[in-house]
Amino acid sequence: MQQKKKLSLATQIFIALVLAIVVGLLMGDYYDFANAYIKPFGTIFLNLIKFIVVPIVLFSIMCGIISMKDVRKVGSIGLKTVAYYMCTTAVAIVIGLAGGNLFKGMFPAIATTDLAYEAAESTSLMETVVNIFPSNFISPMVNANMLQIIVMALLIGFAIVSVGEKNVTVVNAFNDLNEIFMKCMEMILKLSPVGVFCLLCPVIAENGPAIIGSLAMVLLTAYICYFVHALVVYSLTVGTLGGLSPVKFFKGMMPAILFAFSSASSVGTLPLNMECTQKLGASREVSSFVLPLGATINMDGTAIYQGVCAIFIAACYGIELTLPQMLTIVLTATLASIGTAGVPGAGMVMLAMVLTSVGLPVDGIALVAGVDRIFDMGRTTVNITGDACCSIIVSNMEKKREAGR
Numbered sequence: 217m218q219q220k221k222k223l224s225l226a227t228q229i230f231i232a233l234v235l236a237i238v239v240g241l242l243m244g245d246y247y248d249f250a251n252a253y254i255k256p257f258g259t260i261f262l263n264l265i266k267f268i269v270v271p272i273v274l275f276s277i278m279c280g281i282i283s284m285k286d287v288r289k290v291g292s293i294g295l296k297t298v299a300y301y302m303c304t305t306a307v308a309i310v311i312g313l314a315g316g317n318l319f320k321g322m323f324p325a326i327a328t329t330d331l332a333y334e335a336a337e338s339t340s341l342m343e344t345v346v347n348i349f350p351s352n353f354i355s356p357m358v359n360a361n362m363l364q365i366i367v368m369a370l371l372i373g374f375a376i377v378s379v380g381e382k383n384v385t386v387v388n389a390f391n392d393l394n395e396i397f398m399k400c401m402e403m404i405l406k407l408s409p410v411g412v413f414c415l416l417c418p419v420i421a422e423n424g425p426a427i428i429g430s431l432a433m434v435l436l437t438a439y440i441c442y443f444v445h446a447l448v449v450y451s452l453t454v455g456t457l458g459g460l461s462p463v464k465f466f467k468g469m470m471p472a473i474l475f476a477f478s479s480a481s482s483v484g485t486l487p488l489n490m491e492c493t494q495k496l497g498a499s500r501e502v503s504s505f506v507l508p509l510g511a512t513i514n515m516d517g518t519a520i521y522q523g524v525c526a527i528f529i530a531a532c533y534g535i536e537l538t539l540p541q542m543l544t545i546v547l548t549a550t551l552a553s554i555g556t557a558g559v560p561g562a563g564m565v566m567l568a569m570v571l572t573s574v575g576l577p578v579d580g581i582a583l584v585a586g587v588d589r590i591f592d593m594g595r596t597t598v599n600i601t602g603d604a605c606c607s608i609i610v611s612n613m614e615k616k617r618e619a620g621r
Contacts (some may be wrong), residue, residue, distance in 0.1 A: 217436070217586060218464065222255035222297050224471075225405070225408060225409075225435075225471045225491075226470040226471040226474060228260070228409040229408055229409055229412050229471055229473070229474040229478075230474055231407075231409065231541075232409035232412040232413040232416075232478075233412055233474055233477070233478055234411070234417035236412065236413045236415075236417040236420060236478065237280070237416070237420050239351055239417050239420075240291055240416065240417045240418070240419065240420025241420060241546040241565040242422045243420075244421055244439070247418065247422045250417055250418040250421040250422075250577040251381075251418045252419075254413075254414050254417050255398040255414065255415070255417075255418040256414075256597060257410065257411075257414040258411055258413075258414030258416075258417075258418070259415075260353065261404075261407055261408075261410065261411030262411065262415065262479060263413065263482065263489065264404045264407070265404060265411075265479075265481075265484045266360060266483070266484065268397060268400055268401050268404055268487060269483055269484070269486055269487065270357050270360055270365060271393075271397045272397055272398070272401060272486065272487055272490070273362065273365050273366065273369065273370065273508040274357070274365055274396040275369075275390060275393050275397055275503030276300055276394060276398075276490070276505075276508070277366060277369035277373060277499075277504055277505055278369045278373040278376070278390055278394075279373075279390055279391055279501075279504065279603070280373055280500065280501035280502070280504040280505045281307055281369070281370065281372070281373030281374060281377060281395045281501075281505075282373055282376055282377060282390065283336040283500075283501045284377075284385055285377055285379075285387075286376065287374060289614075290373075290374075290505070292498070292617075293502060293505055293506070294423070294509075295510060295608055296507050296609075296610050296613060297428045297505070297510070297606055297610055298509075298513075300453075300606045300608060300609060300610070301509075301510060301513055301514040301602075302550060304514070304520075304602055304605075304606075305514065305515060305516055305519045305550045306437070306546055306550050307516075308445050308449070308516035308520045308598070309447055309519040309520065309522060309523045309545065309546045310516070310523075310546060310552065310603075311441050311449075311520055311523070311551045312438075312441050312519060312520035312521065312522060312523020312524045312526075312544070313447050313523040313527060313532060313542050313545065314441075314523075314528070315437050315438075315440060315441040315444070315520075315523070315524060316437060316523055316524045316525075316527025316528060316603055317439040317527055318437075319433065319436075319440075320528075320531055321376055322433050322525055323433055323434060323437075323531050323532075324431070324433060324434075324527050330593065338594050339621060347361075347364075348363045348364065349364070349367055350364040350367060351366055353368070355479075356493050358367060359394060360483070362483060362508060362511060362512040363506075363512050363513075366509060366512065367603055368507055372503070374594075376390075381401070381446060401487040401491075401584045402491075404487070404489070405487060405488055407429070408471075408475055408488070410451065410541055411478070411479070411480040412474070412475060412545075415478055415479055419589050419590075419593075420472050423586075423587060423589065423590055425494075427450075431583075431584065431586070431587050434524065434584065435590055435591065436539055437524050437528075437596050438520065438521055438524045438525075438591055438594060438595075441520045441523075441524060441597045442517060442520055442594045442595065442597070445516060445517075445520060445598060446597075446598055448518075448603055449464070450462070450601060450602065451453070451465075452548055453605055453608065453609060454608055456607050456608040457612065457613070458598075458605065458608040458611075458612045459612045460612070461602045462590070464496070465496060465608065466605075468492055468495060468496040468602060469492050469496070469580055469604055471488055471491075471492055472488045472489045472491075472600055472604065473597055473600070473601060475488050475595045476489075476592050476593075476599070476600045476601075477594070477596070477599045478593070479596070480589060480592040480593050480596045480601070481596065482510075482511040482599045482600055483511050483512075483591050485511075485596070485600045486490040486507060486511050489507055489511075489600050489603060489604055490503055490504065490507055491606065492579070493507065493604045493607045493608060496608060497603075497608070497611070498602075498607045498611040499611045499614065499615070502607060502610050502611040502614060503607045503611065504518075504609040506603065506606055506611075507603050507604070507607055507611055509571065510599075510600075510602065510603030510606055510607075511599075511600070511603060514599060514602050514603050515566070515595075515599055516598050516599055516605070517594060517595030517596060517597065517598030517599045517602075518549075518566055518595045518599060518601040519549045519550065520595065520598065521567070521591050521595045522545065522566060522567055522570045523545065523549070525567055525581075525584050525591075526567075526570055526571060526574070526576065528583070528584070529571065529577070529580035529583060530576055531575055532580060532583055533576070533577060533580065535576065537574065541575075542572040544574050545570055545573065548569060548570050548573040548574075548597060549570050550565065564581060564585065564588055567581055567584075568581060
């Protein structure tokens with residue numbers, strides 16, 4: 217008897233996504249029911265993903281460093297990664313500002329009186345630097361502070377490498393733990409289609425009609441910029457520097473892309489992103505270092521959102537942004553992306569910082585706050601695709617470097 221061919225994870229997630237949109241639109245008048253009885257199952261799935269992310273990041277980075285056995289190699293990978301992330305984030309915000317200016321005349325006229333938005337207190341550059349380093353062994357893991365977990369993993373990884381031959385037992389133990397958590401991750405990811413449906417359905421039920429409302433043009437502008445950045449920048453870089461066909465790259469990334477779109481969480485998509493990039497040929501040691509770092513500091517999609525929203529809010533207040541102001545936005549958004557968490561809604565905090573840097577009213581965020589989740593779905597998708605692209609590129613560069621020795 218012939219065995220039935222199983223649907224791929226990407227296909228399952230896509231079917232769940234389509235069903236969520238259809239059911240969500242049909243449940244427009246029953247949003248309370250969707251929020252009360254469907255969303256909790258999505259939250260349970262997201263909680264499981266968050267639970268597995270911390271040990272995955274901690275052990276995969278440590279095991280990556282141990283397998284490299286060379287501190288200089290880690291430095292080489294780190295330098296290439298940060299340089300790529302900074303460059304693509306700067307390009308992304310330029311695309312966002314260009315798109316915003318191009319479609320500015322089509323933005324709706326929205327009244328700005330009686331607007332109020334309470335901005336979260338922004339941290340200074342030095343505070344951000346200080347906050348990277350943990351003061352407690354347990355606290356970063358409890359709070360899922362990814363930057364601090366990465367620093368912990370680097371320190372412990374380097375220490376194990378420095379101890380040398382005496383650490384065989386510890387190395388084997390950490391490798392075994394890494395395998396166990398990876399297997400646990402595989403089990404959780406099998407629930408992805410259910411999680412996607414339960415996360416997205418209430419969002420569509422609440423925002424469905426609002427999308428076709430007054431902010432449709434701003435959303436469309438942001439999504440056009442997201443597509444341009446992904447198709448042009450990532451296709452060019454992965455094709456030229458990563459030695460991989462862009463079609464193969466996007467096809468292989470489809471499960472992670474669909475999951476990111478529905479969950480709106482870079483950190484939540486991390487386990488699936490690791491799986492996809494390794495299947496595409498990225499080495500495990502590189503992807504386990506580059507991707508957790510990217511989920512924390514690489515925010516290309518968020519940078520595009522800053523540019524489009526800054527132009528839109530300025531237009532609503534009748535303010536014309538000058539070239540120096542736009543350059544300030546590029547610089548602020550690029551630097552702000554380093555300290556922003558890869559969780560839903562984090563872009564709003566960055567937007568407040570960007571608006572403040574050029575003297576635009578922070579109250580203007582209230583104009584886009586209602587549909588922020590719709591923006592968030594697109595920007596998260598771009599964020600994680602950028603991380604994966606970097607993983608493929610750095611992995612290819614390292615392979616060439618080793619082959620040339």
